[in-house]
Amino acid sequence: MSLGKAMIHARKQKAIARAAAYAGESVAVHHNHMLQMPVLVLNASYEPINICGARRALVLVLKGIARTEEEHGLTLHAQRSRIAMPSVIRLLEYRRIPHQTRALSRKNILLRDRNTCQYCGVVLPPSELTLDHVMPRSRGGNSTWENLVACCHACNRRKGNRLLNEIDDMVLLREPRPFSLHTSRQIMRMLGRGDDRWRKYLFY
């Protein structure tokens, strides 16, 4: 990042922090859960790009960076004004979304694999899943997006230190890939399945 860009970035961060502090001051404490509700973020092109908390969404709207496309139907009663809670917001300026920005972590691998064992297909809570190195570490396998998958303990024990082609009936459900915008969109769809206000932007 160039120095100029870094300075603009720092100024933006400060402005966002100020706006967040303002939004925080003007609402009662019991509104906190309302401010944490998920809001779908669309690019200027109406392409869904993210999910953020309602507090951040309001800040973006108040700062004129985004506008509310769909309201939630709930109203935040601030000191002197009432604010309609957004359910979907849209950025006013088109933003280029960099590919592959997610960090490689246990949490993100499980998110990518939807808490599903990639060998037997069982869906389990995160605490009951482990990560499996497809090519075992003891045989030179690395910790990468392409070599780590969600795995149940039973499959993990069964596979042990073997390679998949050394085991008769064990295959990957799908080829492990880095977390992409495509993956993010699938997750947005999963989260927005029940919400009609999100549906029309996610299923097109």
Ligand SMILES: [Zn+2]
């Ligand atoms: Zn399994």
